[in-house]
Amino acid sequence: MSRAARRGSHATAAAMTGFRGFASGFAYLWVLMIVAFMGIGLVAAVTVDSTAAQREKEQELVALGHQFRGAIARYHETQVTGGKNEYPATLDDLLRDNRFPFVRRHLRKVFVDPMTSKPEWGLLRVGGRIVGVHSMSEKMPIKQDRFEPEDMALRGKSKYSDWVFTYPPDLQLQDAAKAPGAPASAPAPEARAASAISDPPSVAASEPRP
Numbered sequence: 001m002s003r004a005a006r007r008g009s010h011a012t013a014a015a016m017t018g019f020r021g022f023a024s025g026f027a028y029l030w031v032l033m034i035v036a037f038m039g040i041g042l043v044a045a046v047t048v049d050s051t052a053a054q055r056e057k058e059q060e061l062v063a064l065g066h067q068f069r070g071a072i073a074r075y076h077e078t079q080v081t082g083g084k085n086e087y088p089a090t091l092d093d094l095l096r097d098n099r100f101p102f103v104r105r106h107l108r109k110v111f112v113d114p115m116t117s118k119p120e121w122g123l124l125r126v127g128g129r130i131v132g133v134h135s136m137s138e139k140m141p142i143k144q145d146r147f148e149p150e151d152m153a154l155r156g157k158s159k160y161s162d163w164v165f166t167y168p169p170d171l172q173l174q175d176a177a178k179a180p181g182a183p184a185s186a187p188a189p190e191a192r193a194a195s196a197i198s199d200p201p202s203v204a205a206s207e208p209r210p
Helices: 003-077 149-154 171-178
Strands: 120-126 129-134 164-166 188-193
Touching: 003 129, 003 149, 003 164, 129 171, 149 164, 149 171, 164 171
Parallel strands: none
Antiparallel strands: 120 129, 120 188, 129 164
């Protein structure tokens, strides 16, 4: 083979080597881009899933809040001797209404807060009596509007602990209307541990100590 032919062969080999190197680098760049896009997609999927899960918990919280509200309403509207209406002093009063000689229950059990996964609830008191229940979570709600009429007091809140389920439902709105520019009654900083009831007449439950 002549010297010119060898030079041509070497040039061709060098060109092929350079092309393979360029192609390899380009393919590597594509792999990096694909991995990056997959990572972004995974993060987006996790975010969407987390948001959906939080919305489900919000729905559960509202449903449980309605049960607490209904129990407080039944206790309050049940008149005893003398026709006096009063609110419960403790959540145990909802589990077993001791104003009657027979077993009377307004709530099956004190539920677990879906936002904290803990059996604790904050209590809103007026005159030492429970008028409302709220979550202990300080997390910001996703839902800010489009509540049912009985839950309009929950609009625009910055944390779940401000979602107070009172009886009557517009109790806090009434407070705000009575004092224009003043905030509604603040939930009392206390928690109540959940306790289930059973068929025996006695119910073991107590208010948590400070």
